[in-house]
Amino acid sequence: MTLELFGLKEIPLVKKGDNIAKIIEEDLKKEGLDLEDGDILIIAETLISKAEGNIIRIDEIIPSEEAIEIAEKSKKDPKLVEIILQESKEVVELGPNFIVTETKHGFVCANSGIDESNVDDGLAKPIPINPDASAKEIREYLEYISDKKLAVIITDTQGRAFRVGAIGTAIGCSGIKPLWVRIGEKDLYGRSLETTEIATADELAAAASLLMGQANEGIPVVLIRGFEAFNHLRDTEIGIKPLLRPKEFDVFRK
Known part of the structure; x- marks a missing residue:
């Protein structure tokens, strides 16, 4: 073949x-x-x-108390964490610089699949x-x-x-x-x-x-x-x- x-x-x-x-x-x-x-x-x-x-503008996001708490543990921007939470159904695991979630689609992956690469500065791209x-x-x-x-x-x-x-x-x-x-x-x-x-x-x-x-x-x-x-x-x-x-x-x- x-x-x-x-x-x-x-x-x-x-x-x-x-x-x-x-x-x-x-x-x-x-x-x-x-x-x-x-x-x-x-x-x-x-x-x-x-x-x-x-596409989401990160600066327009207001982080929740949960996002701020998780941001401290994961060493991430609280606004980015809020986006991750909004795109998820469940937080599965936390660690240094990562948040494993189940997305709205049912995918278990890091950071709800949120990506900041290959987009303009200040933007985040969900799945x-x-x-x-x-x-x-x-x-x-x-x-x-x-x-x-x-x-x-x-x-x-x-x-x-x-x-x-x-x-x-x-x-x-x-x-x-x-x-x-x-x-x-x-x-x-x-x-x-x-x-x-x-x-x-x-x-x-x-x-x-x-x-x-x-x-x-x-x-x-x-x-x-x-x-x-x-x-x-x-x-x-x-x-x-x-x-x-x-x-x-x-x-x-x-």
Whole structure:
């Protein structure tokens, strides 16, 4: 199997109201890329949040007493902590310079996914309001203009428990199941798999992250071609939810 990754290099800086699907369409034309059946577009959540106007001015925030108390423990700006709290359902853990929360979406991550990079000074960028819906809208437009079966995955950079370093992680998807349940299939020795579930959307997001980078690479969209399980995992209704472990099954949260 050969997997090809194409970083789209002509994506401009996005502003509120921009149509991400049309921007991608125009970039593909510039780079001489025609969409094919089974293509998967990985899109950085920064593009989505900026286009949807999901940006917060930090100076306009008034921190609550809870935010001030947490800021003292975490060594963070109380105004930023207030934004983190507003974007969360639960504070899971506190530490020096980090706040692990469960976001409104159900993601357990540092600082509710609030990011101050790749935006102007004084601004903070939350995770898109509905990454699944954003992915679906982009996919449907690109499928319409290309007449091809596609998938779109919205990705964020997140840390991992017990591992050092950040990695591309799927936070929204459309057109493909994010979780590949392989229970019942056979291994190389003919034994039936009993617990094997593959976080396919996360693996695709991580692969794309190698091209996207985390600094000034300027590649917020990556096209992945040649994923052989695409047809098997094709689904136009499902979103990212199958990847979210229910709290009652999370042994690390008490």
